[in-house]
Amino acid sequence: MKAKSKARFEARAKIIKAMAHPTRLMIVDELSRRERCVCDLTEMVGSDVSTVSKHLSVLRNAGVVRDEKRGSKVYYTLRTPCILSFMSCIETVIKSRAEEQLDLAK
Amino acid sequence: MKAKSKARFEARAKIIKAMAHPTRLMIVDELSRRERCVCDLTEMVGSDVSTVSKHLSVLRNAGVVRDEKRGSKVYYTLRTPCILSFMSCIETVIKSRAEEQLDLAK
């Protein structure tokens, strides 16, 4: 049971780690709206294509996004839409933190 | 607007990064049930106290947990309960991934 729960936390951490980067969050955010090819995302992000491609492979390996080749382009989509609720939790943490600091300032 | 959204993604990434570790996830999971002192968590986790203390400081700096000193012990609590919905999203990703691999195996 101990080992099993350890494996569970490792599996979760792997996914969370994949999202733990500003650029990858931006990508996830964009993909929550519509599918995008690497070229679209590269333009959005403003880094080298190879960098964006590597970020995408991190997300793909973690199972956060899915890729589909059509013609010479590769389109990425989110695998599940729950990412939005995920983000709303993060925003709650940010807000809670801000409020607490406001209290301290009084 | 561009810089603003960049800062937003960085703020979010900071919090997500704080959770992106199996041990810290285990801690967050435990704290979602009840408050715990460092000694309790150290026993649970099974690492050196200093290691656990550093994990806790990562979570504290990110605003995920709050600490309160009482006597010679320091008790940690979750700052917001939404972490649970956060985890359920992660589980969805894991499940979606598993199902897709099952399909491939057919």
Next chain:
DNA sequence: TCTATATTTGGCAATTTAGCCAAATGGCCA
């Protein structure tokens, strides 16, 4: 005050990550 317990901090070695360039791969079309 002296000691034991609880926690944090400093420091260090090993590992992982990020981002760039250059090169390889794959598809499209003249």
Next chain:
DNA sequence: TGGCCATTTGGCTAAATTGCCAAATATAGA
């Protein structure tokens, strides 16, 4: 086939992260 476009991969360096030990700090109690 040859050349162009889209994407991935290899390789490299710089920076960040992890986990341990040792040492510092704080509190409670004899």
